[in-house]
Amino acid sequence: MVLYSLTFYLFSSVAVLSALMVISAKNPVHSVLFLILSFVNASGLFVLLGAEFLAMILVVVYVGAVAVLFLFVVMMLDINFVKLREGFLQYLPFGALLGIVLVIELGILFLTDRSSNIYNNQTPLQPIVNEVENTKMIGQILYTEYFYLFQICGIILLVAMIGSITLTLRDKGGVKRQNIDSQNTVDASTAIEKKKVKIGEGI
Amino acid sequence: MNYDILITGLIIIAQILAVVVPVLISVAFLVYAERKVLALIQLRRGPNIVGPFGILQSFADALKLITKENIIPSGSNKIVFILAPIITMVLSLAGWAVIPFAPGWVVSDINVGIMYLFAVSSLGVYGIIMAGWASNSQYPFLGALRSAAQMVSYEVSIGFVIITVLLCVGSLNLSKIVLAQQTVWFAIPLLPMFIIFFISALAETNRLPFDLPEDESTLVAGFFTEYSSASFVLFFLGEYASMILMSSMTVILFLGGWLPPFDVYPLNVIPGVIWFTVKVIFILFLFIWVRGTFPRYRYDQLMRLGWKVFLPFSLFWVVATSGFLVYFDMLPN
Numbered sequence: 001m002v003l004y005s006l007t008f009y010l011f012s013s014v015a016v017l018s019a020l021m022v023i024s025a026k027n028p029v030h031s032v033l034f035l036i037l038s039f040v041n042a043s044g045l046f047v048l049l050g051a052e053f054l055a056m057i058l059v060v061v062y063v064g065a066v067a068v069l070f071l072f073v074v075m076m077l078d079i080n081f082v083k084l085r086e087g088f089l090q091y092l093p094f095g096a097l098l099g100i101v102l103v104i105e106l107g108i109l110f111l112t113d114r115s116s117n118i119y120n121n122q123t124p125l126q127p128i129v130n131e132v133e134n135t136k137m138i139g140q141i142l143y144t145e146y147f148y149l150f151q152i153c154g155i156i157l158l159v160a161m162i163g164s165i166t167l168t169l170r171d172k173g174g175v176k177r178q179n180i181d182s183q184n185t186v187d188a189s190t191a192i193e194k195k196k197v198k199i200g201e202g203i
Numbered sequence: 204m205n206y207d208i209l210i211t212g213l214i215i216i217a218q219i220l221a222v223v224v225p226v227l228i229s230v231a232f233l234v235y236a237e238r239k240v241l242a243l244i245q246l247r248r249g250p251n252i253v254g255p256f257g258i259l260q261s262f263a264d265a266l267k268l269i270t271k272e273n274i275i276p277s278g279s280n281k282i283v284f285i286l287a288p289i290i291t292m293v294l295s296l297a298g299w300a301v302i303p304f305a306p307g308w309v310v311s312d313i314n315v316g317i318m319y320l321f322a323v324s325s326l327g328v329y330g331i332i333m334a335g336w337a338s339n340s341q342y343p344f345l346g347a348l349r350s351a352a353q354m355v356s357y358e359v360s361i362g363f364v365i366i367t368v369l370l371c372v373g374s375l376n377l378s379k380i381v382l383a384q385q386t387v388w389f390a391i392p393l394l395p396m397f398i399i400f401f402i403s404a405l406a407e408t409n410r411l412p413f414d415l416p417e418d419e420s421t422l423v424a425g426f427f428t429e430y431s432s433a434s435f436v437l438f439f440l441g442e443y444a445s446m447i448l449m450s451s452m453t454v455i456l457f458l459g460g461w462l463p464p465f466d467v468y469p470l471n472v473i474p475g476v477i478w479f480t481v482k483v484i485f486i487l488f489l490f491i492w493v494r495g496t497f498p499r500y501r502y503d504q505l506m507r508l509g510w511k512v513f514l515p516f517s518l519f520w521v522v523a524t525s526g527f528l529v530y531f532d533m534l535p536n
Contacts, residue, residue: 003208029336033283036329053375056318060362064325065355068332072351075336075344133314135375178503 008048015041028074032067039063053135218310222299230443231261237491244495265436273432276338283337288430288437291330295444298323302451303378305461305475316377317365320452324361324407327445328354331409331416331426334438338429346425349502350409350416356509357406357413363517364400367393367524368456373535381460383535388464390457396520397457399513401489404449406509408442410490412497413505420499450486451479458482 018041021034039062046055142150195203235250235258242249250257275281301316303309313319328351335347369375371393372383390397406413417425427438454460459482461475500508528534 027280029280029283033333052313052315053318056315056322059322060318060325064322064328064358068328068351068355071332071336072348075332076348133374135315178507180507 004048008045011041011044011048014038015045029071032071032074035070036063036067039067051134053133053138215310219300222302222310223296226296226299226444226447227440229447230440231265232258233443233447233487234261234264234439236487237494240488240491241495244492268436269433271432273434274429276340276429278339279429280337280339283333284429285434287330287334287337288427288434288441290333291327291441292437292444294323294326294330295441295448298445298448298452301377302448302455303381303460304479306378308476309378312376312378315375317369317375317380317456320377320448321358321362321365324445324449324452325354325358327407330438330441334430335426338426340429342422342424342428343426346416346418346422346428349418350426353406353409353413353415353505353509356506357403357513360399360509360513360517361403361407363514363521364396364403365456367396367517367521370521370525370528371535377455377460381455381462384459384462385466388457388459388462393457393520393524396517397453399517400453400456401486403509403513404453405490405493406505408446408449408490410446411494412500414499415502415505418499446490447483447487450483450490453486454479454482458486 015038018034018037022031022038025031025034039058043055043058043063046052046058197203238260239249239257250260253259253263275284298320300310301313301319303312331350331354332347335343335345335350338344368380368389371389372380374380374383405411409416414425416422417427419425422428427435430438461479463470463473463478
């Protein structure tokens with residue numbers, strides 16, 4: 001129990017601190033690295049909740065793929081962060097408003113909604129251990145009850161994918177592409193041509 | 204009550220050491236074996252001075268490297284520069300927590316074992332990107348960019364291969380994956396997937412013919428050009444430890460883990476951990492054999508293979524396998 005709360009406080013405090021560092025770090029690459037640290041700690045919190053499948057998906061999708069591309073872009077584009085920071089005060093009221101709204105919403109959730117069935121029984125401090133693996137439980141609910149929503153998500157992703165491909169696809173002329181099949185089918189009869197060259201004349 | 208926590212903690216640390224120390228020692232012998240096998244392929248004698256048959260060569264090399272001066276370039280980003288090799292090393296050892304060596308011989312027998320392995324191997328790219336960026340030098344940076352694109356591409360097909368195996372098992376637990384192969388190893392019914400997984404594992408561990416990130420003929424030494432001494436040793440150890448990890452993953456997914464090839468008398472007396480080791484050594488030999496045989500891929504060819512050949516094929520195979528399993532009502536519960 002002590003170990004459990006200790007790990008919880010470790011993961012959550014590192015997650016919050018690194019999230020703070022994401023917005024306060026001077027170097028954009030450091031920001032992305034702190035973002036990754038925050039993701040990893042969030043997945044640690046999922047493990048503590050007993051949602052190990054979500055935890056692993058978080059690491060695979062966000063840390064293993066999305067953040068790699070983030071880092072890729074931030075490293076490649078030499079973003080001038082001093083210039084970006086000039087508008088800091090201008091955006092401060094808007095950002096503060098968003099933050100305050102979020103805090104109020106969270107407060108309402110925690111203070112008034114105690115009667116709903118989620119909070120009826122005291123929140124368990126131990127990981128929820130079930131007979132059925134939670135991978136299986138997610139599958140059983142995702143492909144039955146939420147089947148149509150799941151399909152709609154897939155279609156939205158497909159549309160986004162096609163959109164980004166059409167935005168970036170440019171067929172420039174003069175690009176030489178390797179055609180492996182045509183290379184493999186080359187033999188002496190098609191590749192070599194014999195010509196008689198007369199003396200004093202070219203071909 | 205507090206002593207209980209202490210004892211549990213000590214047992215966990217002992218278990219971790221019992222896995223990590225043999226892995227590190229086997230890395231040393233893997234390096235030796237690689238040099239010997241490459242030498243035999245090229246009709247040379249290989250290391251033969253330090254110890255009998257040169258067997259202590261890797262220990263001598265490690266000692267030499269560690270006693271050298273650790274140079275940190277003045278233009279580098281120092282914290283990230285030092286963190287990069289540590290992350291590579293830690294990630295290549297972290298995956299061993301879920302590997303079952305024999306029935307019950309596993310540090311942490313979690314439900315989502317294969318997902319954990321996949322996650323850890325997909326994190327491996329960070330050590331390389333961070334090293335390339337923090338060095339603040341052109342060759343390492345190019346190596347890091349190549350590595351990022353390459354590892355993301357090949358992870359996709361590895362993911363599909365894992366899904367195919369999971370369809371046949373019905374669980375993400377590594378021990379259950381092994382036990383599901385008691386009748387037949389998955390390498391036989393899923394042979395094309397086994398080959399795709401092996402080739403993607405080569406790309407994922409940056410081994411030849413896909414070692415573009417450290418392409419020495421164009422990029423000096425790729426992402427670790429600026430590294431010296433102990434930090435270089437960490438990269439080296441990390442690369443070989445993740446090679447052994449990927450081989451263990453191949454063995455668990457396709458070659459029946461600790462199971463003997465046939466459940467008959469003289470074979471099933473041999474302990475499971477020996478079968479596991481023999482199979483891992485076989486896959487590692489394939490890694491070295493490929494290195495000694497094939498020339499390096501060109502970068503566009505590498506990308507073509509990953510996205511235009513492996514991805515469609517493995518996607519097709521996932522659909523075909525699930526269709527087959529549903530049609531013949533063979534889906535596991």
